[in-house]
Amino acid sequence: MMTTEAPRTDGALAGLARFCYRRRRLVFLAWIVGVLAVAFIGFGYGAAPDNDMSGGGSGSAKAQALIEKHFPERQGDTLTLAIKADKGIDDPAARRKIEKVIADLDASPITGPVTSPYQDKNLVTKDRRIARTIIPLTEKDAKKTEVKPLVDTVKQASGDGVSLGLGGERAEKAETPKQSPADGVGVLAAAVILFIAFGSLVAMGLPIVTALMAILGGLALTKLSGYLVPAPDFTVVFAALIGLGVGIDYALFIVTRYKDGLQEGDDPESATVNAITTAGHAVLFAGTTVVIAMLGLVVMGQRLMTGVAIGASATVLVTMIAAVTLLPAFLGFIGHKINSLRLPRRTSRRPVSAGGPAPTRRTPAERWARTVQRRPLVAAVLAGAALLVLAAPALSMRLSLPDASVQPHDRSSYTSYKILSEGFGPGYSAPLIFATEAGSKDELGPAVEAVGATEGIAYVTPPQVSKDGEAATFTAFPKTGFQDEATTHLVHKLRDDVLPKAPAGDKVYIGGPNAAAIDYSQETGSRLPLMIAVVIVLSLVLLIALVRSVTIALQAAVMNLLSIGAAYGVLVAVVQWGWFGSALGFATDMPVTTWVPLVMFPVLFGLSMDYEVFLISRVREEYERTGDTRTAVTRGLARTAKVITAAAAIMIAVFTTSVLGPDVSIKQVGLGMAVAVFIDATIVRMMLVPAVMELCGKANWWMPGRRAPKTTSAAQAGVGERAEV
Structure with missing residues (x-):
C-alpha cells in the first residue's frame, strides 16, 4: 500500500522558515541594518581593483620583474x-x-x-x-x-x-561609461516577465526586492573581499550580473511554491514552511552548486581569477541566504495578499505547478513531452546534432585581451590607435619589450641583431643598460597589431627559434603588454581542462546527493557540456567571425577575451544544474509517487515548465541587457550566457532531457545499493499523491 507523505515540518529548514515567518519584523530589521552597514563599509572603504594579469613564471612576468627591479624610472603609467x-x-x-x-x-x-x-x-x-x-x-x-x-x-x-x-590604458578606462544603466534595463525586463508570469504586482515585487537587497549586501562583500584576494575591476559588474539573475530566479521558485500552497488551501505560515522545505531546499542545492562551480576558478592558480571566484561567490551566497530568510519574512507580511493588484484575466484555471491530481486536460508542456517520448531516439539525435553544430565554431576560438583597436570608433583611444597605425605601423601599439641580466650592450648585441632580422619585425630600438649595470633592455615593434594572430606566432617564433640560437639569447625574456596577453591566454588554455574536470566532479557529487541517481547526474553533466559548448560556438561566430557583431554593438571582429570563457564555464555549469535540480526534483517526486518514469517525466515537465521558462526568460533578459553596456568583455559574457540559458531552457530541458530519460527508462534511477521502489497498479496508473512504500 502507498500512504500520503506530508511535507516535513520538523527539519532545520522548516524551523528556519517558521522562525523567519513569525519573527518577520526582527528578521527584516536585521537585514536592513546589516545590508546598510555592510554597504557603507564596502562601497566606502572597499579594496581598490587590481587589473594586473601578469605574474607567475611566464617569460613576460620575468621580463617585467627585471624591468621593475633595474629600471625604476620606467615605472608609472x-x-x-x-x-x-x-x-x-x-x-x-x-x-x-x-x-x-x-x-x-x-x-x-x-x-x-x-x-x-x-x-x-x-x-x-x-x-x-x-x-x-x-x-x-x-x-x-x-x-x-x-x-x-x-x-x-x-x-x-x-x-x-x-x-x-x-x-593608453588609463585613457581607455576614463572614457568607458559605467555599466549600471544596462543593469537597470535588466531589472525592468525581469519585472515585466514576473508580472506576466504571476499576474500580480505584489507577487512580481517580492523576488525583485529580495534580490536587490541581497545584491547590495553581496556586492559590498565583494568589494571587501578584495583585501583578502585582489580582484580586477570587472568583478563587481560580473557579480551583479550573476547575483541579479540567480537572486530573482531563486525567489521566483519559492514564491511560486508558496502561491501553489495557498491555492491548495494551506494557511500562509504552512505555505511558507512548505515552500522553503521544498523549493527552498532545491535553492540551497542549486546555489551551492553555483558557488562550488565558481570556486573551480581557484584551481587555475591565477590570483585575479581567484578574486573573481570569491567575489562572485559571496554575492551568490547572500542571495541564497536571502531566499530562505528574508523572503519568508516578506511572505509573513504579505500573507493572502500575494495576488493583490492583479492583471485582469479570464477565469483562472488550476495551475500546472500545483500538487494533487493531475489536470484532466493536458497542458502544452505535457503534450510536448508525450510527443518527444513517442520518438525519443529521433528527438535525442536532432537535439544533439543541433548542439554540436552550434558548438563547432568553438574549435577555432582565439583568446586575447582587448586593446584600443577593438573599442568603439568614437573613442579617443581608438582614434589614437588609428593615427599611430597609419603613421608608425600597426605594431606600434603592440611593442615587444626584451629584458635580460646581461651587463653590457655588447653582450645583448647578437640578440638585438637576430630579433631585428626576424621576418615580421618592423624595427628595433638600440639596447639600454640599467643605471646599476646589471640589466639591459630593448624594444621591437612587430609589423602586425595587438589582436593579429601573426603577432602571436611571431612571439612564439622569437622565443622558440630566434633567441635560443643567438649568443646568450636564452637569458633574454620577452615582455610588454602584448607578450603578457599572449602568455596569459596560453596559461589559461592549458589549465582550463583541469578547471572543467574539477567543476564537473564536484557538481556531480552534489547532484547525486540530491536526486539519488548516478545516471541522471551523468546525463546532466553531458547535456550541460553540450549547451556550454554551443554557447561558446555562438560567441565565436559573433565576436570572432563577426556574424551580426555590429548589430550587437561590437565595433569590429576580435578574439574572445581571455577570461570570458574561463568565468563563463563555472557559472553556466552551475546555472544549468539549477534548472536540472528544479526539474529533476519534481520528476523525482512524481516517480516516487507513481513508479513510472514516463509519467514522472511528463508531469515533472508540466509542473515546472512555466516557472523554468519564466526563470530562464529573466536570466536571458538580465544577461542580454549587458550587451547594451560599453565594456566589450562584459558584452561577450552577457551574450554567451544569454545564449547558453536559452539553449538550456529550450533544446536541453524541453527536448533532450525527456528524450534521454525515456530512452534510459528504469536505468534513470540507478544508484549503487538501492532497489527500485514497489508501486501499486493505482500508482502506476498515475494517482497523483506523494507516497512511500
Whole structure:
C-alpha cells in the first residue's frame, strides 16, 4: 500500500522558515541594518581593483620583474597623444592647435613633462603629417575622474583638419561609461516577465526586492573581499550580473511554491514552511552548486581569477541566504495578499505547478513531452546534432585581451590607435619589450641583431643598460597589431627559434603588454581542462546527493557540456567571425577575451544544474509517487515548465541587457550566457532531457545499493499523491 507523505515540518529548514515567518519584523530589521552597514563599509572603504594579469613564471612576468627591479624610472603609467594634420603639423593653424593641446596636457597636475614633437624629429613621420608624444602620469593609479578631463581636452580640440587621439590604458578606462544603466534595463525586463508570469504586482515585487537587497549586501562583500584576494575591476559588474539573475530566479521558485500552497488551501505560515522545505531546499542545492562551480576558478592558480571566484561567490551566497530568510519574512507580511493588484484575466484555471491530481486536460508542456517520448531516439539525435553544430565554431576560438583597436570608433583611444597605425605601423601599439641580466650592450648585441632580422619585425630600438649595470633592455615593434594572430606566432617564433640560437639569447625574456596577453591566454588554455574536470566532479557529487541517481547526474553533466559548448560556438561566430557583431554593438571582429570563457564555464555549469535540480526534483517526486518514469517525466515537465521558462526568460533578459553596456568583455559574457540559458531552457530541458530519460527508462534511477521502489497498479496508473512504500 502507498500512504500520503506530508511535507516535513520538523527539519532545520522548516524551523528556519517558521522562525523567519513569525519573527518577520526582527528578521527584516536585521537585514536592513546589516545590508546598510555592510554597504557603507564596502562601497566606502572597499579594496581598490587590481587589473594586473601578469605574474607567475611566464617569460613576460620575468621580463617585467627585471624591468621593475633595474629600471625604476620606467615605472608609472603613460598616455600617448597621437596627432594627424591634413596639411602637415607645420601648418600655422595646425601648429597653434597642437601646441595649445600639448600645453594644456603639460599643465595638468597629474602629468609630468611633455616633450613636443616639434622638439624631437623621431616623434614625427617623414611627411610630417603624423606625430606622437608620450605623456607621463605622476600618479601610479590615476583615477578616472582625473584622466577624463585630459581625454575631453583632446577630443574637443580635434577638427578643422587636425585629428587628435589620447591613448593608453588609463585613457581607455576614463572614457568607458559605467555599466549600471544596462543593469537597470535588466531589472525592468525581469519585472515585466514576473508580472506576466504571476499576474500580480505584489507577487512580481517580492523576488525583485529580495534580490536587490541581497545584491547590495553581496556586492559590498565583494568589494571587501578584495583585501583578502585582489580582484580586477570587472568583478563587481560580473557579480551583479550573476547575483541579479540567480537572486530573482531563486525567489521566483519559492514564491511560486508558496502561491501553489495557498491555492491548495494551506494557511500562509504552512505555505511558507512548505515552500522553503521544498523549493527552498532545491535553492540551497542549486546555489551551492553555483558557488562550488565558481570556486573551480581557484584551481587555475591565477590570483585575479581567484578574486573573481570569491567575489562572485559571496554575492551568490547572500542571495541564497536571502531566499530562505528574508523572503519568508516578506511572505509573513504579505500573507493572502500575494495576488493583490492583479492583471485582469479570464477565469483562472488550476495551475500546472500545483500538487494533487493531475489536470484532466493536458497542458502544452505535457503534450510536448508525450510527443518527444513517442520518438525519443529521433528527438535525442536532432537535439544533439543541433548542439554540436552550434558548438563547432568553438574549435577555432582565439583568446586575447582587448586593446584600443577593438573599442568603439568614437573613442579617443581608438582614434589614437588609428593615427599611430597609419603613421608608425600597426605594431606600434603592440611593442615587444626584451629584458635580460646581461651587463653590457655588447653582450645583448647578437640578440638585438637576430630579433631585428626576424621576418615580421618592423624595427628595433638600440639596447639600454640599467643605471646599476646589471640589466639591459630593448624594444621591437612587430609589423602586425595587438589582436593579429601573426603577432602571436611571431612571439612564439622569437622565443622558440630566434633567441635560443643567438649568443646568450636564452637569458633574454620577452615582455610588454602584448607578450603578457599572449602568455596569459596560453596559461589559461592549458589549465582550463583541469578547471572543467574539477567543476564537473564536484557538481556531480552534489547532484547525486540530491536526486539519488548516478545516471541522471551523468546525463546532466553531458547535456550541460553540450549547451556550454554551443554557447561558446555562438560567441565565436559573433565576436570572432563577426556574424551580426555590429548589430550587437561590437565595433569590429576580435578574439574572445581571455577570461570570458574561463568565468563563463563555472557559472553556466552551475546555472544549468539549477534548472536540472528544479526539474529533476519534481520528476523525482512524481516517480516516487507513481513508479513510472514516463509519467514522472511528463508531469515533472508540466509542473515546472512555466516557472523554468519564466526563470530562464529573466536570466536571458538580465544577461542580454549587458550587451547594451560599453565594456566589450562584459558584452561577450552577457551574450554567451544569454545564449547558453536559452539553449538550456529550450533544446536541453524541453527536448533532450525527456528524450534521454525515456530512452534510459528504469536505468534513470540507478544508484549503487538501492532497489527500485514497489508501486501499486493505482500508482502506476498515475494517482497523483506523494507516497512511500
